[in-house]
Amino acid sequence: MQQDGSRLDPWISRYAARASSMTASEIRSLFAVASRPEVVSLAGGMPYVQALDLDMLADGFAKMIRERGATALQYGSGQGDPFLREQILEVMAEVGISANADDVVVTTGSQMALDLVVRVFCDPGDVVLVESPSYVGALGVFRAYECEVVHVPMEEQGLNPIALEETVNRLVKEGKKIKLLYTIPSYHNPAGITQPPERRQQVLDVARRHQLAVLEDDPYGLLGFDGKVPRAMRADEPNQVLYLGSFSKTIASGLRVGWVLAPHGVREKLVLAAESAVLCPSNFSQLAVSDYLQNQPWREQIAVFRDTYKLRRDALLDTMKLLMPAGTTWTVPTGGFYSWVTLPEGIDSRAMLPRAVNSLVAYVPGTGFYVDGQGKGELRLSYCYPTPDRIVEGVRRLAGVVEQELDLLATFGPDALPHTEMPNFANTPAPNVR
Amino acid sequence: MQVVILAGGLSHERDVSEKSGRRLAEALRDIGHDVVVRDTDADLLKFLADTKPDVVIPMLHGAAGEDGTLRDVLTSLDLPYVGSGPDACRVAFDKPVAKSLVAAKGINVPSGVALPHTTFRDLGADAVMKAVLNQVGLPAMVKPARGGSAQGATIVTEANQLPSALVGAFAYSEVALIEKFIEGTEVAVSVIETEDGLKVLPIVEILPDSGFYDFHHRYTAGITEFFCPARLDAAIVKTLEDAAKVIHSTLHLRDFSRSDLIVDKQGEVWFIEVNVAPGLTETSLFPQSAQASDTDLGAIFDTLIKMAVKRGK
Numbered sequence: 237m238q239q240d241g242s243r244l245d246p247w248i249s250r251y252a253a254r255a256s257s258m259t260a261s262e263i264r265s266l267f268a269v270a271s272r273p274e275v276v277s278l279a280g281g282m283p284y285v286q287a288l289d290l291d292m293l294a295d296g297f298a299k300m301i302r303e304r305g306a307t308a309l310q311y312g313s314g315q316g317d318p319f320l321r322e323q324i325l326e327v328m329a330e331v332g333i334s335a336n337a338d339d340v341v342v343t344t345g346s347q348m349a350l351d352l353v354v355r356v357f358c359d360p361g362d363v364v365l366v367e368s369p370s371y372v373g374a375l376g377v378f379r380a381y382e383c384e385v386v387h388v389p390m391e392e393q394g395l396n397p398i399a400l401e402e403t404v405n406r407l408v409k410e411g412k413k414i415k416l417l418y419t420i421p422s423y424h425n426p427a428g429i430t431q432p433p434e435r436r437q438q439v440l441d442v443a444r445r446h447q448l449a450v451l452e453d454d455p456y457g458l459l460g461f462d463g464k465v466p467r468a469m470r471a472d473e474p475n476q477v478l479y480l481g482s483f484s485k486t487i488a489s490g491l492r493v494g495w496v497l498a499p500h501g502v503r504e505k506l507v508l509a510a511e512s513a514v515l516c517p518s519n520f521s522q523l524a525v526s527d528y529l530q531n532q533p534w535r536e537q538i539a540v541f542r543d544t545y546k547l548r549r550d551a552l553l554d555t556m557k558l559l560m561p562a563g564t565t566w567t568v569p570t571g572g573f574y575s576w577v578t579l580p581e582g583i584d585s586r587a588m589l590p591r592a593v594n595s596l597v598a599y600v601p602g603t604g605f606y607v608d609g610q611g612k613g614e615l616r617l618s619y620c621y622p623t624p625d626r627i628v629e630g631v632r633r634l635a636g637v638v639e640q641e642l643d644l645l646a647t648f649g650p651d652a653l654p655h656t657e658m659p660n661f662a663n664t665p666a667p668n669v670r
Numbered sequence: 671m672q673v674v675i676l677a678g679g680l681s682h683e684r685d686v687s688e689k690s691g692r693r694l695a696e697a698l699r700d701i702g703h704d705v706v707v708r709d710t711d712a713d714l715l716k717f718l719a720d721t722k723p724d725v726v727i728p729m730l731h732g733a734a735g736e737d738g739t740l741r742d743v744l745t746s747l748d749l750p751y752v753g754s755g756p757d758a759c760r761v762a763f764d765k766p767v768a769k770s771l772v773a774a775k776g777i778n779v780p781s782g783v784a785l786p787h788t789t790f791r792d793l794g795a796d797a798v799m800k801a802v803l804n805q806v807g808l809p810a811m812v813k814p815a816r817g818g819s820a821q822g823a824t825i826v827t828e829a830n831q832l833p834s835a836l837v838g839a840f841a842y843s844e845v846a847l848i849e850k851f852i853e854g855t856e857v858a859v860s861v862i863e864t865e866d867g868l869k870v871l872p873i874v875e876i877l878p879d880s881g882f883y884d885f886h887h888r889y890t891a892g893i894t895e896f897f898c899p900a901r902l903d904a905a906i907v908k909t910l911e912d913a914a915k916v917i918h919s920t921l922h923l924r925d926f927s928r929s930d931l932i933v934d935k936q937g938e939v940w941f942i943e944v945n946v947a948p949g950l951t952e953t954s955l956f957p958q959s960a961q962a963s964d965t966d967l968g969a970i971f972d973t974l975i976k977m978a979v980k981r982g983k
Contacts, residue, residue, distance in 0.1 A: 241877065241895040244953050248892030260889035262821060268685035273711075275680075587834075590682055590822065590841040644840060647791040648833035 254382055263601065266589055267665040270598040276630030278552075278617040279598040280665050281425065281573055285488050287544050292532065300527045312519035314511035315503075316342025316495070320526040324495055327529070328481060331422075331457045332471030335497055341506045342517050346455060346482040346494030347373055352509045353451055353478055353496060354381045354416070362415040363407055367395050369576070369605030369614070371425045371453065372664045374418055378607075384412070385607045392567075394431030395419055397438035404446050417448045422466040423456035423572025426605050426616035430466055430570055440473050448476065455482040455494075458538050460571035461546040475499055483525055485573075486538050489667075491521045545573065551624035552617060555631035561638050566617075573620040576602075578613060579638060582645045584653060585615040591640060597633035604664035612653075671703050671724040671975060676740070678709035681732025682842060683819050686889070690950035691729045693957070697968035703975070710740065718749060725975050726751040729947055731818055736947050737763045750978045752971065754946045758922040762946050765815050765847055768921060769941065775920050777913050778940045782806055782849025784815045787840050799832050802848050809851040812836060814843030818945065820884045825851055852942075854934035856883055857900055858955035859914035860948065862926045862970055863977065868918060870911040871959035875900035891953050898962040902933065909939050917944050925974045928956050 270277040301308060321337040328335060343349040358364065360382035366374065368387040378385045386407065389399040407414055421431040443450050452469045460466065470479035482494040498506055528534060549569060556566055563580030579585060586601035602611030619627055645652055677691025678684050695705040708717065710730065726749050734740050738759035744751045754762065762768050766784035773779040783802055790798050803810065812835035813823035822842035824835035839846035856876040862869050875897040878887035887894045914929045921944065928948035932940045948956040950967065960967045
């Protein structure tokens with residue numbers, strides 16, 4: 237007879253404490269169904285790369301390999317290809333940033349840049365301030381480095397500077413070390429809102445007063461539907477703002493090319509950190525992006541993306557206005573991929589998800605975008621991938637699901653709210669979920 | 671032989687099914703079968719007509735896979751398949767129906783009621799919940815009447831937890847099953863059919879770290895401890911083995927099944943539910959039983975495949 241049983245994982249007692257939250261998620265398993273064609277997925281954030289001219293890209297890539305294959309298939313610099321870094325300056329000029337190519341570090345998507353910045357800045361227990369709600373991928377990085385994440389209230393105009401100052405004062409009084417303020421001022425993921433210029437200045441004023449390093453994440457900045465590009469915070473504050481950029485939404489997410497722009501001292505450390513993480517970003521992808529920027533009409537292509545997403549945003553908002561039950565509200569994004577929906581009081585978006593999957597529609601429950609259990613009555617809808625007619629059908633289904641949930645609540649009353657549980661970042665879709 | 675494993679589907683357990691399908695495919699390829707893992711979609715019947723496999727193995731969990739509908743289609747196509755027939759699946763997948771048939775054979779089942787949302791709405795939720803708890807008592811187990819992997823299942827220890835538990839169950843199924851919670855040792859008893867009759871595989875004893883073998887503990891390696899064979903007295907093992915055979919036969923199951931039972935502190939055995947397509951993932955119970963036996967997953971399914979081909983459908 238066995239003394240000890242089997243746990244089916246011989247390493248279970250050897251993992252770092254931070255791995256304890258890396259567990260199976262019932263919610264994440266439901267997203268597996270989202271990949272089925274019958275399901276209208278308003279869950280994932282996959283860019284609509286079908287809008288690219290793939291034949292043109294194929295020709296460009298083939299030419300690049302023929303002419304520079306030996307470089308493209310070789311190791312490269314840990315900081316990234318020098319010519320691409322020059323080109324990135326041109327892209328950043330669109331959001332008002334003037335910089336030096338020496339201060340750009342090319343990364344494997346901006347997610348890696350985020351990881352490097354946190355690695356360089358944060359010890360376990362250090363505080364990172366984030367918006368309410370915030371990007372789930374960033375929350376995962378902060379958690380991985382054992383940071384204490386503190387949400388700061390956000391409203392229609394974005395991060396509230398008064399609340400930010402109060403939070404900073406409170407935390408300093410408590411003896412906490414605040415290392416970063418992470419913010420997505422343009423076309424926020426998941427909230428779908430954009431900070432106006434004056435609000436950005438107010439936030440920067442608070443940052444200056446408290447010597448806060450601001451980590452500005454700007455993957456959607458060029459995707460404004462009115463064609464106007466919000467001026468980046470980094471454009472007005474080169475010393476305290478670290479800027480994260482990405483080609484995932486403006487060219488293609490599969491290339492995995494992003495960057496971080498940082499002051500000299502920080503940049504030196506980021507390069508060393510990057511080399512220890514991946515040696516160098518993919519030379520193949522960097523040269524592909526570089527070739528694309530040099531030879532293809534990339535600004536026109538971004539306009540195509542903008543028009544595509546605007547049509548889809550309109551389909552989503554128009555149909556929600558027609559069909560969503562009373563008491564449902566949502567943000568009106570002027571760019572980017574997402575709208576943030578607040579459900580009628582009492583509905584829990586996480587508990588509702590299985591019913592939604594039954595009805596062949598998927599979304600991301602709001603709790604995934606907070607570290608502290610907020611977001612039960614909220615959810616994120618993404619309109620970037622499904623076609624407008626599918627979005628209309630998806631909202632029709634979702635409205636029916638919310639109606640059923642209201643019916644259940646009417647039956648069982650406010651006690652039917654599910655009990656609090658620990659947030660689980662696996663409760664959000666994997667990157668390749670539509 | 672050319673084998674098509676059906677995995678995926680549209681149920682809440684799609685992810686689990688895909689893993690089960692891949693795991694079984696690997697086991698069968700290792701012993702020389704030509705295996706294709708295929709999702710169910712609008713092209714499936716054409717695919718089956720074109721490829722004409724020797725046998726199909728439905729590894730779909732949850733609705734469509736375990737409620738008999740897909741097997742009805744396979745039967746009408748005259749395709750040999752491994753596993754229970756459609757009528758047996760319909761009965762086994764509906765937990766309240768399966769419980770009543772098993773109880774009639776003298777096996778303990780937790781007392782309980784299965785009610786749709788409309789009953790609570792039409793008769794007044796408070797009154798119905800009060801009546802149900804009077805009958806079932808606390809603690810109670812609330813779960814979807816149809817479904818698996820403990821999705822939507824909650825242990826209710828206080829009356830005020832019942833509404834949210836019901837809402838959680840109704841998210842997965844039209845009908846919720848509220849039954850007496852049986853405290854004890856959870857075990858899984860897998861049965862396979864052989865040329866010589868029913869064979870019970872070594873019993874798996876399940877000890878989740880949190881005390882509740884929920885989805886999280888089922889599919890996160892390391893946080894549940896398993897003993898296979900179970901650390902139980904020989905007499906109780908015999909009772910469990912006999913019960914699993916009776917359940918398999920009573921519900922007219924075919925080829926293989928896994929019964930989930932609980933042994934309470936008095937040593938009484940209780941039937942919880944039976945699975946006609948038990949999970950075959952890295953953390954699932956059936957593969958652990960297979961590994962602890964004198965055979966393995968590939969050999970078991972090799973035998974079942976041959977039996978299916980022999981009977982024709």
